[in-house]
Amino acid sequence: MDQNILRYHSKEVLKEALSHDNYTLGVFYKQKLIAFIMLQYYDALNMDRNLLKNTEDCKYSEIYTIYLILVKKEYRGHGLQRKMLELIENNKQNIIINAKVSPQNSYSLDNFLACGYKILTEMKMYGGFNRLIVYKPIN
Numbered sequence: 001m002d003q004n005i006l007r008y009h010s011k012e013v014l015k016e017a018l019s020h021d022n023y024t025l026g027v028f029y030k031q032k033l034i035a036f037i038m039l040q041y042y043d044a045l046n047m048d049r050n051l052l053k054n055t056e057d058c059k060y061s062e063i064y065t066i067y068l069i070l071v072k073k074e075y076r077g078h079g080l081q082r083k084m085l086e087l088i089e090n091n092k093q094n095i096i097i098n099a100k101v102s103p104q105n106s107y108s109l110d111n112f113l114a115c116g117y118k119i120l121t122e123m124k125m126y127g128g129f130n131r132l133i134v135y136k137p138i139n
Ligand SMILES: CC(C)(COP(=O)(O)OP(=O)(O)OC[C@H]1O[C@@H](n2cnc3c(N)ncnc32)[C@H](O)[C@@H]1OP(=O)(O)O)[C@@H](O)C(=O)NCCC(=O)NCCS
Pocket: 005, 006, 069, 070, 071, 072, 075, 076, 077, 078, 079, 080, 081, 082, 099, 100, 101, 102, 105, 107, 108, 111
C-alpha cells in the first residue's frame, strides 16, 4: 500500500494495537471477516486534546482515535465504511472521535466528510506523510 495513502501495518503492529484496543467492530460475511474498524482511547490523546483546545469542541470528556478502518478489496463499494462509522456512534456519548486521513485517500475522506466529520488541520505524520485530522463530536 502506498504510504501516502495508508501507513504500513505489520501483523505484529496490528496485534499490539489490538491488545490495547478499546473497541473493535468487525463485519462478517459467510463467517469471514470482510471489514473492521478499530477505535483506541489511549494513543494520541494528548496531541488531540491540544489540537482541539481552541475549538468549541474541547468540552468533550473523552477522545477516541480511529486507529484503522479497512474493507477487504473485493467488498468495497457497498458503503461499509460509512455503515461502520455510523455503528460506532450508537454505543458512545459525549466523546470526540477523530481519525488521520491522507488527503489523497479520497474514498475514505469523502466518507468521513459525508458522515459529518470536520477537518481540523493537516500535519506531517509517520515520517513525513501528509495527514488530515478529521473529527466529530458525538452527543
Ligand atoms: C477507504 C475504504 C475503507 C472505503 O471502502 P468502502 O466503504 O467500500 O467505500 P465505498 O463503499 O464508499 O465506495 C465508494 C466508491 O469507491 C470505490 N472504492 C472504494 N475504495 C476503493 C479503492 N480502495 N480502490 C478503488 N475503488 C474503491 C467503490 O467501488 C465505490 O465506487 P462506486 O461508487 O463507483 O461503486 C476502503 O477503500 C479501504 O479499506 N481502503 C484501504 C484502507 C484505507 O484506506 N482505510 C482508510 C484509512 S483513513
